Amino acid sequence: MKPTHLHFLLKRLKPEGISELMGKMCNGYAKAINRQRDSTGHLFESKYKIRLVNSNEYLIWLTRYIHRNPVEPSLVDRCRRWKYSSYQNYLGFGGFGSVEPSDILSLFGSVVEYEKFVEGAQLDMPEKLSADVAAIDNRSLTVTLRP
Known part of the structure; x- marks a missing residue:
């Protein structure tokens, strides 16, 4: 099985910063791969999705989701x-x-505690977050690649 999508957790530093970054990154990546393959066209199945992370609780669960x-x-x-x-x-x-x-590690007592949180047995996500994580996150971008 091969990966079908990528996740980015990004902190917005200026109003259009994430859109600019994603445009440059997606276009640059597509050009490089198309040059290698002597091909043209889109590599990504669809435009990236942006969702806002509006709490520290959601932020830490999101990092766990991305790392797992x-x-x-x-x-x-x-x-x-x-x-x-x-x-x-x-x-x-x-x-x-x-x-x-x-920023994320500061919400834990230590790196070891963060590792336990991420690598630990399947933890139940708080109910109020589970619906959000199914969609994913504005500091996190999901870019779906065409298989």
Whole structure:
């Protein structure tokens, strides 16, 4: 099984910042892949979706959902083994250069506590959040790729 979509948790720094970033990223990625494949056209199935994260509770559950995403369809057996994830940054092992996990980690007592939260047994999501997470999040963007 291969991944079918990507998740980004982004902090908006200016009014149109996320739209500008996603436009440049999606277009640049499509051009690079099309050059490699000597092809043209869209790579993504549809336009990205943006949802607002409006509470710290939703924010931490969303990070758990994103980091566990490759585990649920059995792409890897543990979150830390997915090399395309920023989870390594959260654990303090490097990873991607532009990831800043301090806002989320500050909501936990330690990195170990955050790791327990993410890697722990299937925790039930608070009822009021479960409907939102099915849709996903404005600081989090879901970009769906065409299979």
